[in-house]
Amino acid sequence: MWIGRQQKQWRIWRLMIIASLFVLVNLQWATVLISPPPMSYSRSVGRRSRREPLATVGYAVSITACSGKLSARVFDAASVLRRSVQLNSWPVHNESSYAAEFYAFSHPSFDSCNEALSLAGWRVLPQGFIDVSSMDEPEGSSLKEGIGSNGCCGDKELMKLFAYTLDEAIAVHLDLDTLVVHPLDELFDVMHFDSVGDEGREARLALLRDGIVAPTYLNRRISGDPTGMTEVDNATERQHASAEEVMADIVVDAFFTKDYNMIRPGEQQKRVGVQGGFLVVRTSMSTYERIVDIVLSGEYYGGHDAKNTGWRKSGYGNHIWGSMTIQGLLAYYFDVEQLERSVELNRCRYNNIADNARVSTFSSNPKFPRGTLLPFVRNASNPRYDFHDTVCRDGRTSCGDTDCQRFPVSNARVLHYT
Structure with missing residues (x-):
């Protein structure tokens, strides 16, 4: 038994040494070769030299399972992610005014993963999974039967809601x-400052000026149609606020991105799921309870037509991957119940997964995220090297502004290796 404990401790220390060397080497090269780029919008010298942070932000991850494979890798992943946040937070990054704390939501029984997370510098908050066994079952509902196997992790993925x-x-x-x-x-x-002061106004202006907000969000707010294809007559147009008016006084409770790779062209493009790998929220116990209440209501109805299906027959249904959990649930909540306070971001800038903005003829499956073919490798005699991009995945006529494969990494904020 003593030998087994000693071997376990040695494995943990070996992982720590490997991860530490990896981070130190890369940090050394980053220090020598790369100076931090300036922020994209104006910030006073006083902010760059501030001795105390404006606020501390809570960064969280969730562990929904702890297999032997994951427990062997979670330390490295958690260490690198944590260090990447530290390098871009106060006080390490001289352009940041926000400090960071690190939390991991994990089941109390996941001993090996919890130990690795703690060693990697995350404060483990043991959490039981949200109990969905007592949810209501309205006539026609398919939630209780299907949520356990939905998406990547079933109802266990609802653990992400603890961020609130x-x-x-x-x-x-x-x-x-x-x-x-x-x-x-x-x-x-945008969350910290109100819209009255100079810094709050400047932050809201930057949402538009710097291409931070997704164009589909602006379309949804202005015309009600995220694809921008709805024709608006002059009388109706006068009733709609401009993009500048929409953002000028906005109060934001959530920032998120959407996953256009997981839907088919057509009606589904108007009701797209949230990409669950990146969420920024204003914490609130009442919001947490509200979202859990939606789940426990059981008001989810099957179907793929993106019309009278899904959550409360809103159209956020089975065509969305993870429709019964985070991806579909939060898409419904953000788009339907809290549209004016929940902002979809340009996914190339935040949560960049290098996805093709358009459907490709490479595969008969329009979900296949094939990259854009470069001209110098095109070969008309070989179908594998003669495919073409077609329609935009988000339903717009032009989508070059969300071509994440061509988006400069220097302008990205979060990369996602999904």
Whole structure:
């Protein structure tokens, strides 16, 4: 038994040494070769030299299972993610005014994963999974039967909602396979400052000026149609606010991105699921309870037509991967119940997975995320090297502004290796 404990301790220390060397070597090269780029919107010298942070942001990850394979890798992933956040937070990054605390939501029985997370510098908050056994079952509902096997992790993925319960005013929930490469202050400032003061106004102006907000969100707010294809006559147009008016006084409770790779062209493009690897929320116990109440209501109805299906027959249904859990649930909550306070971000800037903005003829399956073919490798005699991009995945006629494969990494904030 003593030998077994000694071997376990040695494995843990070996992982720590490997991860530490990896981080130190890369940090040394980063220090020598790369100076931090300036923030994209104006910030006073006083902020760059501030001795205390404006606020502390809670960064969280969730562990929904702890297999032997994951427990052997979770330390490295958690260490690198944590260090990437530290390098882009106060006080390490001289352009950031927000400090970071690190939390891991994990089941109390996941001993090996919890130990590795603690060693990696995360404060483990043991959490039982949200109990869905007592949910209501309205006539026609398919939630209770299907939620356990839905998406990647079933109802266990609802653990991500615990981010709303952290003590910090702002919480960021990330998947372990993400990397923060630049400060997120441009989002935090919108949440921290009201729209009356100079810094709050500037932060809201930057949402539009710097391409932070997703064009589909602006379309949804202005015309009600995220694809921008709805024709609006002059009388109706006068009733709709401009993009500048929409963002000028906005109060934001959530920032998120959407996953256009997981839906088919057509009606589904108007009701797209949230990409669950990146969430920024204003913490609130009442919001947490509200979302859990939606789940326990059982008001989810099957179907793929994106019309009278899904959550409360809103159209956020089975065509969405993870429709019964985070991806579909939060898409419904953000788009339907809290549209004016929940902002979809440009997914290339935040949560960049290098996805093709358009459907490709490479595969008969329109979900296949094939990359754009470069001209110099095109070969008309070989179908594998003669495919083409077709329609935009988000339903717009032009989507070059969300071509994440061509988006400059220097402008990205979060990369996602999903």
